[in-house]
Amino acid sequence: MKDTLKTIRETKPLIHHITNWVTIYECANMTRAFGALPVMAHAPEECADMTKISSALVLNIGTLTSEIIDSMLLSAAAANEKKIPVVLDAVGVGATKFRDEMAAKILGSVHIDIIKGNYSEIAKLAGENEETKGVEATSINADPEKVAKAFAKAESCIVVMTGKEDIISDGNRTFIVKNGHELMGSIVGTGCMAASIIGSFASVNPDYCDAAKDALCYFGVAGELAAAKSNGPGSFKVYLYDEVFNLSDEKVKSMRNVEER
Amino acid sequence: MKDTLKTIRETKPLIHHITNWVTIYECANMTRAFGALPVMAHAPEECADMTKISSALVLNIGTLTSEIIDSMLLSAAAANEKKIPVVLDAVGVGATKFRDEMAAKILGSVHIDIIKGNYSEIAKLAGENEETKGVEATSINADPEKVAKAFAKAESCIVVMTGKEDIISDGNRTFIVKNGHELMGSIVGTGCMAASIIGSFASVNPDYCDAAKDALCYFGVAGELAAAKSNGPGSFKVYLYDEVFNLSDEKVKSMRNVEER
């Protein structure tokens, strides 16, 4: 495992987000806690210019509109040209026809380097016949590892399926990250934060599969450490930020819980 | 009193919000802390579809635009058709002509099941001649209980007036909820959170007057418990989330402070 956290803190990569209005602060704040620099900019007049000075682009369709999707396409095209990683957090895919169509439009128009979602969102994106309840993780009927692997191959990208265990696949290698704690699901935004962290890690590690896997380990370890001190979602969020801030590559090396399949 | 909290945690109802950009995260996070599933979606292309898979709709005009109002009308019509409860938080009514007009437009176009506001907002909505200072609760000249009761009757809905004491009326029954703590007013968003909680309770209790009254008891009890440990608004917000998460129907039964008039 590389000393990615050290690299992020030394190089302070700029992570451009076009994201949802619910967790936008938490995404920015968590990016900062890891040592990277968040920037949020969605105006069509400037979004591509902002991407051009950034080291990664994180897209999240949680509160999408057709105008926001247009801005995402402008920025993703700029990111593709600059060859910086583009992360798509497919929030709520499967919940409405509009979300499904807009996600398909993104995947059909630009190259996404890392597609992230919960089990049902990724299954739906991959064409499996699954139901989504709002924007929440649910179990799926299909074998999630097979779905991740096949979808990664089909899209020539990294697929990240988050849940009790996180699955990361590039179509050949598949990792299962078992770090994390159920309290992470007790607050809104940990999924969105994970996309920001993946973007931050991928901005300094050209092996995006490795970067995504590491990002979830680091975040999961911080979650475990925070949960041990917490009495509920209020104190958990406070400790989560403190633990991320005080995380080190060494600490994560000793606590990571990853399996390669 | 029903074991509503237990029911929410077991059934995890989806609570669709079209709300303001200031407290959107806190509304989602508090909904989650109570055990329901928040979803925020305002695009006109999908908002009605999202309502159709939800168990309640919460509207909040805190940072309204005419486009957002149009989406609210689409979603409220879908909610009316599906017969799920619609909560309107009339934030800032009385502060500008535009707010007054848009609130009137909503009330004239769709059926709102529960109208919530502070004393001056409800008085203004009800046609009383009152002044609002920005979006803040202020005392009013009229008798608030009479205003609530008459307005509930006129609109065939539940009226919730929040303040030092909360007034809930269906036009016949009127409840006064005395739970709560002044520190709840020291942070931004507790009023908006209350609307989310009312929506969550009404999603599993067809007696909306009872649901609204219970929601404010539960939230008020959590506020009292949190305040006892707090040194200011920072720690209060942390404890508030922890206390909500650790709340039980039994705890609230022993601490509720409600009067029926």
Place this chain on the structure above:
Amino acid sequence: MKDTLKTIRETKPLIHHITNWVTIYECANMTRAFGALPVMAHAPEECADMTKISSALVLNIGTLTSEIIDSMLLSAAAANEKKIPVVLDAVGVGATKFRDEMAAKILGSVHIDIIKGNYSEIAKLAGENEETKGVEATSINADPEKVAKAFAKAESCIVVMTGKEDIISDGNRTFIVKNGHELMGSIVGTGCMAASIIGSFASVNPDYCDAAKDALCYFGVAGELAAAKSNGPGSFKVYLYDEVFNLSDEKVKSMRNVEER
């Protein structure tokens, strides 16, 4: 030094914000913690009306769009006419051409009473040839005090440059505020909060240079007190709100660290 905090808490001025979607909650919540009343309203149909009942206007271009800029111009014109202070937080100026143009459009169309930014943002606004990395404070080549002083003279306004040391100038008087703590930079939004606090102080103190200087002292003192108890950005933010809430004019008088040059 005036007892400005006491005055804010007694008069509860309404502070109208048209701001970014990232830190909008934190701006509102910090305004409240100081004792003022925040209101956020950006619809073109009502923004000027909201300004007319307010005591200060705070503009922040962090997630600007051309529509938001139009609303800012409407509100700033209303504020100019009412002679209430207008604060502009020039977030990200220098990062994209669009931001530079929009900031120039604001400065060319309405009178800004207090222009705030980090060293590189103000230098860029003032026509210095500097580079901005996203929306983050960076050191500049020019002498920051000279830049602040000259720019304040040119624009007939107060210039606030924030950084390790804050510089406040009206073109004649220049203050250096040394209060504050590096943990303030570990969370997103302290810069935006500072603009809200400056607006709150200027709403009750017609000497805007004095108000801006005081605002940064008060906030910096709270930051120092909070930092002494914190283990990272999570706990720091909690303590920061508690310390602001428990601040007094006397406490700040004994801890302020300001130099006049």
